[in-house]
Amino acid sequence: MDQIKIKTGVLIEIENGAVKETSLGVMTAAAGQDIYALILGRDASAVNAPSVNAPSVNAPSVKDKLAEYGAGTIVSISGAEDLSAYPDLQALALASAVKEYNFETLLGTASATGRDIFARLAAILDAPLVSDCVEINIEEKIVKKSHFSGKTMATLKANGSIFLCTIRPNSIEPVAAATAGQLVEFTADTQSTGLIKIVETKKATKGLLDLTEAPIVITGGRAIKAAENYGMLETCAQKLGAAVGASRAAVDAGFAPHSMQVGQTGKTVSPKLYIACGVSGAVQHYAGMKTSKVIVAINEDKDAPIFSKCDYGIVGDIFDVVPVLTEKL
Amino acid sequence: MKIFVCLKHVPDTAINIKVVGINGYEDSELKFIPNPYDEYAIEEAVSIVEKQGGEVVLVTVGKEAAQATIRGAMAMGADRAILVKTDSQFLDSSLTAKALKAAIESDGLPDMIFTGKGSVDTEGFQTQYRLAHALGMPIVNEVSVLTLEGEKILAQRETGSGEKQVIETQLPCMIGATKGLNEPRYPKFPAIMKAKKKQIKEIDLSELGIDTSKGQVAIEKLEAVPERSGAKMLEGSVDEQMTELVRILKEDEKVL
Ligand SMILES: Cc1cc2nc3c(=O)[nH]c(=O)nc-3n(C[C@H](O)[C@H](O)[C@H](O)COP(=O)(O)OP(=O)(O)OC[C@H]3O[C@@H](n4cnc5c(N)ncnc54)[C@H](O)[C@@H]3O)c2cc1C
Numbered sequence A: 001m002d003q004i005k006i007k008t009g010v011l012i013e014i015e016n017g018a019v020k021e022t023s024l025g026v027m028t029a030a031a032g033q034d035i036y037a038l039i040l041g042r043d044a045s046a047v048n049a050p051s052v053n054a055p056s057v058n059a060p061s062v063k064d065k066l067a068e069y070g071a072g073t074i075v076s077i078s079g080a081e082d083l084s085a086y087p088d089l090q091a092l093a094l095a096s097a098v099k100e101y102n103f104e105t106l107l108g109t110a111s112a113t114g115r116d117i118f119a120r121l122a123a124i125l126d127a128p129l130v131s132d133c134v135e136i137n138i139e140e141k142i143v144k145k146s147h148f149s150g151k152t153m154a155t156l157k158a159n160g161s162i163f164l165c166t167i168r169p170n171s172i173e174p175v176a177a178a179t180a181g182q183l184v185e186f187t188a189d190t191q192s193t194g195l196i197k198i199v200e201t202k203k204a205t206k207g208l209l210d211l212t213e214a215p216i217v218i219t220g221g222r223a224i225k226a227a228e229n230y231g232m233l234e235t236c237a238q239k240l241g242a243a244v245g246a247s248r249a250a251v252d253a254g255f256a257p258h259s260m261q262v263g264q265t266g267k268t269v270s271p272k273l274y275i276a277c278g279v280s281g282a283v284q285h286y287a288g289m290k291t292s293k294v295i296v297a298i299n300e301d302k303d304a305p306i307f308s309k310c311d312y313g314i315v316g317d318i319f320d321v322v323p324v325l326t327e328k329l
Numbered sequence B: 001m002k003i004f005v006c007l008k009h010v011p012d013t014a015i016n017i018k019v020v021g022i023n024g025y026e027d028s029e030l031k032f033i034p035n036p037y038d039e040y041a042i043e044e045a046v047s048i049v050e051k052q053g054g055e056v057v058l059v060t061v062g063k064e065a066a067q068a069t070i071r072g073a074m075a076m077g078a079d080r081a082i083l084v085k086t087d088s089q090f091l092d093s094s095l096t097a098k099a100l101k102a103a104i105e106s107d108g109l110p111d112m113i114f115t116g117k118g119s120v121d122t123e124g125f126q127t128q129y130r131l132a133h134a135l136g137m138p139i140v141n142e143v144s145v146l147t148l149e150g151e152k153i154l155a156q157r158e159t160g161s162g163e164k165q166v167i168e169t170q171l172p173c174m175i176g177a178t179k180g181l182n183e184p185r186y187p188k189f190p191a192i193m194k195a196k197k198k199q200i201k202e203i204d205l206s207e208l209g210i211d212t213s214k215g216q217v218a219i220e221k222l223e224a225v226p227e228r229s230g231a232k233m234l235e236g237s238v239d240e241q242m243t244e245l246v247r248i249l250k251e252d253e254k255v256l
């Protein structure tokens, strides 16, 4: 018997002209459903274009990539005016697409942008939203997510006719599931409230990977001793395809900016691999990275608390160990 | 300026959570703290009022025990507080937002409302947006730099990959605070003594006319996540250890 497919919208994020890996994972979370890939505003111009910054000229277009990962329909959403500078308009445009297509489920990435737009949308639609889910059962509207900084796992059930959910990056591995992928255009009926506007976007000076979305994170604690020593971690990170993080002690000492802090008052990361270099393993740090799949710790003190909370431990000086690791990669 | 700060009372993050029954946790013996991101919110509100005059009102939806958390937070310089009392350990975000709205409206609308970027217990990341929508106020969340120029507000937020956005809005508005915005003050003894005399108005959730049976998300199960134990310690020279580590990460763990 054929299972009844649920109309599921997936908000796609595009970076440098290519579909983000995390968005493909979100489509996989909806595997088997009737998937509509939704592309908003400025991202929409990229739909048919070959990925601009992609390494090869033969790189598949955004549309082909989305079809390859299961999008039966690809909806390019534009507004009556340019959406890109107005976060509230983006949410309104998405709300109008939800009504147009009667989605029962709407999924996105729990990235800074995804979290913001989904919370705006949940408020507009007065619909249930669960942020940062690691598992989802679309038929039952049941999800799993961390509560209390990863100390417990909660199972939540949503009521209502539409269910919104953002998926934690790296929690669901993208799996291809090719479909024909039909492209449609949708113009949302939106009018700016004029209440909020993005007036400036400051690009990062270095081509850094996003901490919360990176598949691998390498962090330097107080042991890094100076801001310039992060260079050693950056070199390693480049080979790993990793983002670089910091402990609060390193941030407070001025070695790294706030934006790099991992932990209770910093960012929560959940990569496949987390490498802690010269981090003692305080609970507040652990709170921000404990849901990582594999944790490796390098510390010169064999009794450091981090060794009781990691998967693989290396007793040694980070300045001896990290360069050798980089060389072996 | 009249500024509200939404303050959530949450279990201390350094403490273990003991699950009781199928979807609850032991909270009577537990140490509670102000939600860490809400402390940035309080600090910002208090420092604005110190410069421009006005008052800072804390508003909390929580159990009676939240009194202690509010009292502690008032020592940071808030003038008074409202506690909307509930019996629930996990109140649905849409209901919390409705309760916050009712409490704020009954007190008189503010020029600004500060919240944290998210709570560290339920990690909901949405209450502030629901409140903003209900009040018809613009909101910028995860703000790490804030500038007030009269009625005009410039709020900077990080959007990933080190990219930052500056968002312009105007009063009245809501701001969700995150680390970087300021350094929350550590209250000194006189401030703590003074806070003891400040008013905490209590309202029962049932008095606000909110249908609490209409939650959107129910918590079905809460399970403790087992701690990691028995790490594998690598041995040999640095060279041998790194060769082995790379092999493990590639072949056994398949994360490289
Ligand atoms: C309310 C609150 C919130 C907090 N939030 C956070 C947060 O978000 N993130 C966070 O990280 N912390 C947070 N903290 C701070 C936390 O408690 C710790 O103080 C902090 O994590 C320690 O950072 P660290 O491990 O880098 O430094 P340390 O604890 O000083 O540890 C340094 C480690 O490096 C090792 N070491 C030194 N030199 C070398 C070397 N050459 N090679 C190898 N190892 C070496 C040492 O043996 C030691 O274990 C918070 C604290 C509080 C109270």
Ligand SMILES: Nc1ncnc2c1ncn2[C@@H]1O[C@H](COP(=O)(O)O)[C@@H](O)[C@H]1O
Binding pocket: B006, B007, B008, B009, B035, B037, B038, B059, B060, B061, B062, B093, B096, B114, B115, B116, B117, B118, B119, B120, B122, B123, B124, B125, B126, B127, B128
């Ligand atoms: N019960 C509550 N009482 C007061 N403020 C709250 C409550 N729940 C959430 N908030 C505010 O909303 C923010 C986001 O919470 P959440 O949606 O739970 O992540 C918090 O940082 C608080 O400022």
